[in-house]
Amino acid sequence: MATVIVFGNEKGGTGKSTLAVHVAVALARQALDVTVIDGDTNQGSVTKYLANRSAFISSTKQAALPSPTLVAREWEAMPERDLAGHLTDSSADVIIVDTPGAFTPLSVTLHSFADLIVTPLNDSLVDLAVLADVDPNSGEVRKPSHYAERLWKARQARAARDGGSIAWIVLRNRLSALDAHNKRVMADILDQLAARIGFEVGPGFGERVIFRELFLQGLTLSDFEDKEAGLAWTVSHVAARQELRDLLDLLSKSLSVDLPASDYEPG
Ligand SMILES: Nc1ncnc2c1ncn2[C@@H]1O[C@H](COP(=O)(O)OP(=O)(O)OP(=O)(O)O)[C@@H](O)[C@H]1O
Numbered sequence: 001m002a003t004v005i006v007f008g009n010e011k012g013g014t015g016k017s018t019l020a021v022h023v024a025v026a027l028a029r030q031a032l033d034v035t036v037i038d039g040d041t042n043q044g045s046v047t048k049y050l051a052n053r054s055a056f057i058s059s060t061k062q063a064a065l066p067s068p069t070l071v072a073r074e075w076e077a078m079p080e081r082d083l084a085g086h087l088t089d090s091s092a093d094v095i096i097v098d099t100p101g102a103f104t105p106l107s108v109t110l111h112s113f114a115d116l117i118v119t120p121l122n123d124s125l126v127d128l129a130v131l132a133d134v135d136p137n138s139g140e141v142r143k144p145s146h147y148a149e150r151l152w153k154a155r156q157a158r159a160a161r162d163g164g165s166i167a168w169i170v171l172r173n174r175l176s177a178l179d180a181h182n183k184r185v186m187a188d189i190l191d192q193l194a195a196r197i198g199f200e201v202g203p204g205f206g207e208r209v210i211f212r213e214l215f216l217q218g219l220t221l222s223d224f225e226d227k228e229a230g231l232a233w234t235v236s237h238v239a240a241r242q243e244l245r246d247l248l249d250l251l252s253k254s255l256s257v258d259l260p261a262s263d264y265e266p267g
């Protein structure tokens with residue numbers, strides 16, 4: 001049965017779609033059969049990202065670039081029961097699901113099918129509000145917030161449906177090179193919350209322009225690891241690549257998928 005990884009956060013613009021495509025391509029590159037469900041039916045960022053990728057591959061004849069398969073939209077109109085069948089009958093190894101940065105009933109349902117939820121978070125106390133109500137003066141966690149409660153319900157729905165459990169990784173995205181104080185406060189609060197509402201803190205990603213640039217060609221950092229593809233590394237790829245590798249390591253541990261380390265060292 002396919003392993004389902006859902007990228008979710010009810011706050012917009014935190015890097016869900018960008019990381020969903022990065023992880024999908026990285027897993028496809030490991031010869032896994034990866035399909036992608038674009039649950040953000042309004043914006044369709046992942047659909048656009050993968051369309052840009054197809055266009056790049058055909059215009060440059062980059063046959064060496066592996067790609068996940070985007071699942072056609074029929075699933076959108078399915079009742080929950082049929083969607084469950086659709087997911088459990090999938091022959092894919094991994095299903096990557098992107099969800100919108102806002103509450104929708106469809107997004108709630110998709111969360112409940114996850115084996116693993118990855119929640120990227122912008123590194124600010126404002127963005128943390130999606131997870132918890134935090135005392136602005138003491139930094140103390142008063143209570144979990146709406147998204148945390150919805151995940152708790154998704155876990156209950158999953159357990160009732162098939163007895164399965166959902167792992168949850170929260171990671172900080174767009175970390176600033178400056179602002180050490182904010183970083184420390186965020187780290188402390190996330191540690192408190194992790195124990196309280198049941199997630200693991202994943203490795204973070206710095207603020208890196210490269211993520212915005214790659215979208216236009218539908219490329220991801222893993223594509224630069226392929227010698228055959230012949231894409232040129234730059235310094236900004238290198239730092240970001242290590243962050244992606246750290247996330248993949250954690251995912252592979254959570255999923256029991258063997259992701260061999262790359263043998264390619266940029267010069
Ligand atoms: N680490 C990063 N450094 C710099 N830019 C980033 C980083 N991660 C994501 N971005 C950029 O931030 C913007 C938002 O990212 P993305 O679309 O992946 O977020 P999202 O959570 O899917 O948003 P939405 O909730 O609107 O679907 C994009 O322009 C993306 O290129």
Ligand SMILES: [Mg+2]
Pocket residue numbers: 016017018040043045098099100101
């Ligand atoms: Mg998105």
